[in-house]
Amino acid sequence: MPEDLLPNQLLTARGLEAGYPGKQILFGVDLAVAPAEVVVLLGANGSGKSTALNTLSGFVRPWAGSIRFEGAEIAGRPPHRIFRRGIVQVSQARDLFPDLTVEDNLRLGAWARGGAVDALAEDVFRSFPRLAERRRQMVRLMSGGEQQMVAIGRALMGRPKLLLLDEPSGGLAPVFVKEIAAIIAELKRRAIAMVIVEQNIKLALSIADRFLILRDGRVTQRQDIRAGAADEQDIVRSIYL
Amino acid sequence: MLAVFLQLVVSGVATGMLYALVALSMTVGYRATTVVNFGHGDMVMAGAYAVFVFVGSGLPFAPALLLGLVVLFLFGLGTQRVLMRPIIAGPHLSLAMMALAIGYAVRGGARLEWGSEVTTLQRPYAQDAWMVGPVVFTTDDLVIATFVILLLLVLFLVFNVTPVGRLIRAVFQSQRGAALVGIDVHAFHGVMWGAGAALGAAGGVLLALIVPLSPDMGVWTLLRGFAAMTLGGFGSLHGAVIGGLILGVMEKLLGFYLSTVFIDITAYLITILVLLIRPSGLFGRQAAVRV
Amino acid sequence: MPRLRVTRRLFWLVPLALLPLPLYLDQYRQYVVNLMLMYVPVGIGFNVVVGNLGLLAFSNVAFFGIGAYTSGVLALKLGVPWWLTILPAGLMGALAGCAAGIPALRGVRLFYLAIMTLAFGELLRWVYIRWVPVTGGSFGMSVPPPSVFGWTLETEGHKFYVFLVLVVLMVVLTDRVLRSRFGRAFMAIKDNELAAAAMGIPTDRYILLAFAWGGFVVGIGGSMYAALVGHVTPIAFDLTELILEFAVIMVGGLGSLLGSVIGAAVITAAPEFFREWLGFQELLFGLLIIAVILFLPRGLASLLARLHPVFVDRYYRD
């Protein structure tokens, strides 16, 4: 048994199978996240990374397998229920509300979980000074990097216990990639557990505690890199070859 | 001559208020779910008959109205939950057809019960008429106008000022985004579908104040509601109202000065012309066009 | 694969097996069968636009009416024998199809297109009512008994044979169209119009073509209406008819040629079974459609497809 499947984890997924009508994508994925741990999912396009993430957040219903979060079974529950338990996702397409202001987007992030909304929002604005300047701006008028910040900020408004990030650096200019990396590092410092899907291996390895490599819907490699850095070349080889 | 023109405009506005109300209720459903309910006309009709039944069973008008709205709310909620939700991810055509079929069945049910006779809803107030200069107003006109304007104000506040309005706009803009912030989109759709049905029912009751009840009364107004929405811009609340008013006035003016045979097609002509020339309508920010 | 091709050829046995039908059916049942045949092209044409091309166009009743009126006017006012009016009816249907397709070319989609085409159909109905010298106005017109090569089709059985030929022709031709590059283009447009355009497919041309072909086939259905019912009035082409035609393709199977055929048969037969219930018919019919959409979203054709691959539809993807 892989060590990350031991008890006292925040989230434990076992034997996840999922897909779409007529096409299975995940073939028995095991995955665990400990409190305050950052796990990165690596893999080629179509290897099932996003599907794995969407299965955890409830957008894809697993065909088989179990997902336990803080001891409760959540596999197959609808997204809004999973959200209310503290698993918050930032999706690849960001899925913001384009015709609402930055502030409204953020406030809606706290709609379902409640809490001190004003304080939360101020906290987000402190972390993202760029957003504070534009708090009354419509989101659709912002650049991709700024929108990504809004998306992450909106997720933080939901006071996540586990944050799922789907390609946070995807399609962004290098300046923003750096900024996003810094933000994720800051979140890690705040001890927020995360599962991150990332194509940018350098970025991924710089923030990961552990990584998993998915290939055709199966985990082919898992490694803890807290002990020592992994060989980037090696990883690229095992992803694509 | 001016007197006639003024009268036509005033009557046009009065009729337009009804179209506006139907369009408003459709807009609420559309804004919340991004699905156009092609069976909405039959909710309008069902609302009128529901209140008719409650009044007939001896209830005073106000509680009967309230009960009717509640019934239609529950009916809208129920049909969305049981019939629309399972196919919500399917092709748009299935959604349109499902709404049409629900409406058709409701109409069939109403026809079974009331199809072979003409009935009317008793007004809860005394009908009166006044002359303002050369122009005639009736109590009906005032009641309907007051109701529609109040409703517009309330909806405008709800949509643009309250947190619920922000929520409605959010779900309209991105359903997945809404789900990502923990909103139960399906339940929300159900509630809003119900709200649309209840508002449509209110429209039906107002309509029933001035015309006899008929199982087809909703279908007759549906296309006019569509025309009003198209003209005003899909999804726009004040657009729906202004579109309805313009349609009402146009019908009267075309009918009187050109020929009454044009009254029936004013709505169709408006729909076609607007979508060809300016698809976003008068006030729609959301272009009506998607490729 | 060769085995499959052999089995598909067996489809030809269906019309052949139907040939002796008039020997066994009385005039009522034969009429209902003819009505079913009439709804086959109506469903096929509708399905091309709505199912295969994937556009929400509600203008089908307009094409149907145009076809019926073309045949009726030519036969009644100009004395043209019915069989010579079939092609003009189809062509007028195609023309109407092009007209209804114009908004689609201008980018009108989804519910907007639905509402607009709905208005188009109602507008045409208004024309039928108003253009009295040609259409006979609200009273409509009584079309002379249909004739083919100088033979008058006296009985329902006679009409049946002519209809059968027309239906087989329409099915075969539409099958050809859908299997050709046109059909593949329709499918590409339905899947993702932007991508199709990006791949260099002239989407406008294909959209217009689908509308024209749909209108043509439905127009021929309209011509059959004129021959079968013999009395063409504006009221026959109202919104209730639209729901009926919708039901044909939804119950049969969206985007499926086989589905259009099955749908036409079932939707025409269903009211005859409900006949006993008089006033309950509308309610029952509505519930039937609801049930099919809910439990068989791909229509009855998908049931057959589950039975044997020969029934699997090749022109449609979800």
Next chain:
Amino acid sequence: MHLQTAVRAFAATALLAAAAPAALADNTQGITDKTIKIGNLGPFTGEAAVFNPLNYGPEAYLRYVNDKGGVHGRKFETVFADSACNEAKGIAAAKKLIYEDKVFMIMGNPCSGVAMAIKPMLEKEGIPWMGPAANPKLTRPTVPAMFHATYTGIESGQNMAKFALSNPAIKKFALIAHSNDWAKGYCDPAEAYIKANGGEVILSTAMERGSTDATAQVLQIKQSGAQAVMGCLYQHELIILLRDMQKFGANAVVVGALGADFDQTVQQVGNPAAVRERFFQPYQFKAKIGSKSLQDFHDIFVKYLKKEELPKAGPPTNFYYFGVPVGIVTVEGFRRAGPSPTREKWIAAIESIKDLDTGVLADKVSYSKDNHVGVNRMFAVGVDKDGKQTVYTQWGKPLPE
């Protein structure tokens, strides 16, 4: 090889089928020693379902006759069929009645379009039809087996105009009609009659189903100076017209067509001033509905119709009475046709009817070889200056009660 043989066999049978003449219904179809089977065709669904009491009127009478022992020992058996007022469906319904249920004759169907669509078939098969449809083309020119038991649009339309013209002060007319065959069926003959009898039609305007008001129409009427309005409208729209005439102070007299129930219309307009000495309708009956001389029919309806066949509330309406002559004349035909009726005998019997008092219609029923519309004379009904419903023989002349 096998396929070819099969094809040949099929083709041969097909040829056979094509050549076989359609079996004509024999002339006693539907008649047994104990029963006479009759098809009752009407709009039980669709927008015109409002008219289906016209199908229940005659049905009540047949049940009443059955209860009294039937005719020559035979009882009537009715098969209902829904036409939905849609031609394609109506043909199916009529064909089912003829070829499946094998009825002797068809009665009813108030929808003219359907009646016209099934006419060629009835003619060819020689199936008798007795009905209340307004379209005069059904029986003019006469077709051997088709009869109108009640007034067609021609009589009704003419009587609308005739009543208004019986007021010597009324010369200028406006027509207001739906754009459908039913309304034209009334307004066209009314127009012809006005023109032929010294009146003038100065306005012809449309009001469609589903209208919510009649402002444009009423203002046109007002402006035109019309003294009388021929209202070829269904009840919904007639109510709206009357209400708006009152609202805008248009003083013209309104004469409605027979698509509306007079009592209900008066009651549903809700304002006595809008109908008093203002609203009239041609009247088909010999006395006021609810009066003593029509009481028997009221009792028949209430006794023999099922709950769902009667109005939800209130007594049987105008349409029940208007339908009942169809049953009366049909039964009279069987009485006269003798103990072994055939279609020919029944038709001859109907054509032999002269001055038959149905007990309900304003006119006595007479047929001949070239007249298949039984009745002609009508009264008019209106609300007099005291607000009392009154039957008039002509303007200002109440029918003695």
